[in-house]
Amino acid sequence: MLKLPSLRSCYDTYVRDISxxxxxxLPLTICNAISLFSGHFLNFAEQGELAKRFFYFSDLLIGVYPIALCIITTYYLSSKHNVxxxxVIPYALVMFTGISIANxxxxxxxxxxxxxxxxxLAAGVASAWCVTFKVYPLDPSRIxxxxxxxxxxxxxxxFLLLTVFFNQLTGTIILESDLFRQDLALNPLTISGGLVYQFILGLLGSIGINGHNFLFRAKQQLFxxxxxxxxxxxxxxxxxxILxxxxxxxxxxxxxSGSTLSLLLCIxxxxKDKRHLTLALSALPLVMFNINELLLFGLPIIFNPxxxxxxxxxxxxxxxxVYSSMSLGLVNPVSAIVDWMTPPLISGYLATQNSIxxxxLQVVVIAIGVLVYRPFYLHYAGKSTVDAKIMIRRHSIEKSSLKSFLGDVSQSMGGHVNHxxxxxxxxxxxxxxxxTMYYQPQVNLKDPNDIAYESLVRYRTEDGHILPPLFIKDFHQLGAIKHLDEMVIDLVLRDLKKLPLNxxxxxxxxxxxxxxxDPDIVDYISERLYFYGVPPSLLELEITEEAILEDHVQIRQNIEILQGLGVKVAIDDFGAGYASFPHLLKFNFDKVKLDRSLLLNATEERGQNLYQLLxxxxxxTxxxxxxxxxxxxxxxxFVESCGINICQGFYFAKPMALDDAIDWAASASASASASKQTLNV
Structure with a gap:
């Protein structure tokens, strides 16, 4: 039975991914914050023209941020799922721009x-579409x-039809939102209206929407x-x-927004995470001027449940x-509109008629904020106030989302460069x-005329050098291994009719x-067999034990259909380290290839006994x-004494090019005929 991931596991994965x-x-966010700060500082220094240039850079970075977010998210999600x-990125950009312009x-x-x-939304939908219905990069050289x-x-x-659907859905949500905004009679000068106003600002800000733009009418009226x-x-x-x-x-x-100075102090x-402390210390100079993008996007706060x-x-x-303190006369009410970049404590002093x-009051509010943020932050950071030692040990094995996410980011950054x-x-x-394909014979010791081959892919450089198959790992990491498999199938089927196979x-x-x-592999193989006119009986697929650990139901179904077509299926590297014997009971293989590691261990009696048993x-079976x-x-x-007649290895022949494989087969066939004539004489 398929086991669904737990909610905790889904949460950890989501937080790690969004982080x-x-x-x-973050570099884009930092540059935006620095540009904004520099612009205001230059304005203060009466350098208006120079300040405009920094504000221009800030506006530019803010403008490209949503597009960069869409591209980076798409890149990350598609790479994570081997697409x-x-x-995927063009799909996401089409949906993003289509929905944005239309609405x-x-x-x-x-x-x-x-x-x-x-x-x-566009990044997630495009990635999900291309993961669910996979396509591969087009290759003009393919037949x-x-x-x-x-x-x-x-x-x-x-996908365009799906974009139309989400476009209509977005339009409907926006229409309902506009109607809600028109019906929303907010008055931030009242207690109830002020609480609702602040709640909506915080909620919208936490999902990346400028709440002041959404509540522009109320904001303008308040001012x-x-x-x-x-x-x-x-x-x-x-x-x-007071208000x-x-x-x-x-x-x-x-x-x-969000009184994030309290969160910074909480950190x-x-x-106890030095890397996390570094992030907070880096954000401190900007947060002191009420610029909190480093924390908003560095932890992150937005989109973080x-x-x-x-x-x-x-x-x-x-x-x-604050309202209670001022209404009770403990603190002077606010008598000035201070600039939003005025540092805390100074702003409190200036706003309340130069009152200590x-x-x-600001210190009290900050302290209360620290106490409120603390349990949420510690939960997010993967620590427990009940038993910190147990939790630290548990999160040391990567069950903590925040304790490990910076390491994940570093690894991911390096991974993307490597990718x-x-x-x-x-x-x-x-x-x-x-x-190009190389072929290594499988020799039947009882019947030299019975020669089969294992095909092995190689790469020939422009100057004719043959490279070993180290590039297969690159295809795996790039998520293009199925493309390589399909290319190999084409190359082998093209060569197959040239080989003198009995x-x-x-x-x-x-x-x-x-x-x-892959459910589509059966259709692909049958279509290529038909295209090249090759009988299925001449083809044999070799799969490793590792492969059949993936999806027993689908693999068993694929094997049965292929065998029904006449294609033989072998298990390769048998005994190389996985639970070998149960696989022979679950899958009806035509051939078992014993891994060389078993033979290397046969120098001792126990190894010999094991090989004889296998x-x-x-x-x-x-x-x-x-x-x-x-x-x-x-x-x-030794293997012949164990009753095994089919052998493969350098003793008989190394992997060779097609022409050499044809010559080798002819030579082996001639030797077999000569031996037979000698016996007849």
Whole structure:
């Protein structure tokens, strides 16, 4: 029975993934924060023209951020699921731009899509589509290029239909949102209205939406009402309102939205992770000026189910505390609208008529925020206040999302660089030089005329050098191993009719775990057999024990269908380290190839006894046995004494090119005929 992942496992995976994505974008975020800070500093220094340039850079980085988020997320998700990002990224960008333009979700000054939620949606949907309905990069050199082109075009058209659906869905949500916003009569100058106002700002900010833009009408009205009240108060015409623009800016956004100065101090006080402390220390200079992007995207806070709760809750608690203190007369009410970049404590002093009480109140609010953030942060960080030692031990084996995520990010960054290098290597191999097949005979000691081959892929460089199959690992890491398998099948079937194979002899093809568990592999093999006009009886697939650990049901079904077509299936590297014997009972193999490691251990009596025991497998299962790794005459004599007649190894022949394999077969056949004539005489 398929075991579904636990909610905890899904949560850990989600947090790790979203952390990696946002941390990959952190340089862009840092540059934006520095540009913004520099612009305001230059304005303060009366360098307006120079400040405009920095504000331009800040606007530019903000403008491209949603697109960068979409691309990075798509790249990460597709690479994680072994799908080529070169395919998936265009899908995601088409959906992102299509939905954004159709629903006017673009920045007015540059026309770029500006909604990160839509960017994440497009990345997720495109990745899920291409993982569920897989396609592979087009290769013009392949014989089936035209059919693959039409298949991918149909695949993309299906995705366009899905884009239309999400476009309509987004439009409906926006329409309902507009109606809600029109019906929402918020008055931030009242207690209930202020709490709702602050709640909506925090909730929208936690998912990457600028709440002030969403509540622009209420925000604008708040500013005008505050300005009018301050003017009337100064003239002695009205009492000073407690609630106003300065109230929200000075006391509910200390360190930036979500009162993130409290979170930063919480990290500095309670975190034991040096890497995490470094992040907090790096963010401290900016947070002191209420620029909190480093924490928002570095932890991250946005899209993080755990940290969203205190991010929304702390400003609302601060609202109650500050309002109560001022209404009771403990602290002067706010009498000024201070600039949002004014550092905490200073802003409290200036906002409350140059009162130390405002400073003390900010300290109290910050301390309360630290206490509220603490349990959520520790939970997110993977620590427990009940038994820290047990939790630290448990998270040392990678069950902690935050304790390990920075390491995951570092590994992921290195992995993406390595992935790019691999992609370049494979790309060069696909466009320069050529892949070719080498063939190693499987010799029947009882019947020299009965010769089969195992095919082995090699790469021939432009100058004719043959490279060993180390590149197979590159195809695995690139998620293109099935493409290589299909190419090998084509090359072997093209060569197969040239080989002098007698009735009953076959050419074996090694096939990867990804391919043997793919439901489409059966149709592909049958179609290629028909295309080349090769009888299925001449083909043999070799799969490793590791492959059949993946999906028993699908693999068993694929094996049965292929055998029904006449294709033989062998298990390769039998006894190389997995639970070998149960596999022979679950799968009906035609041939078992004993791994060379078993023969190497046969120098001692126990190893010999084991090999002799394995040689009796054919009596129980009816499988033909092949002894791999025969390199000496002693090896051959030993396996023959065990009752194994089919051998493969350097003692008989090394892997060779097609022409050499044909010559070798002719020579072996001639030697067999000469021996037969000698016996007849």
């Amino acid at each position: 990696i994505v946002f941390l990959l974008l 080529s990002p070169l395919i 006017d979700l673009v920045a007015p000054h540059n026309g770029l899509p500006n909604n990160p939620l839509i960017g994440l 089936d290029f035209v059919s693959a082109l039409y298949k991918q075009s149909l695949h993309f058209f299906g 005008e009402d505050t300005k009018n009240n301050l003017e009337a108060w100064e003239m002695g015409e009205e009492p000073l309102n 106003g623009q300065g109230f929200y800016d000075a006391f509910l956004a200390i360190g930036g 500095l006080f309670f975190s 755990t940290l969203i709760v205190p991010f929304v809750l702390v400003p609302m608690i601060s609202f109650v505390v 009480g405002g400073v003390v 790019h290098e691999i992609s370049q290597r494979v790309g060069k191999m696909m466009t320069r030089g050529s892949f 009735q009953g002899c076959r050419v074996g093809i090694n096939i990867s775990a990804e391919s043997v568990s 040689a009796k497998i054919s009596e129980v 009816g499988c033909a046995l092949v002894a791999e790794g025969i390199e000496t005459e002693q090896d051959m004599e």
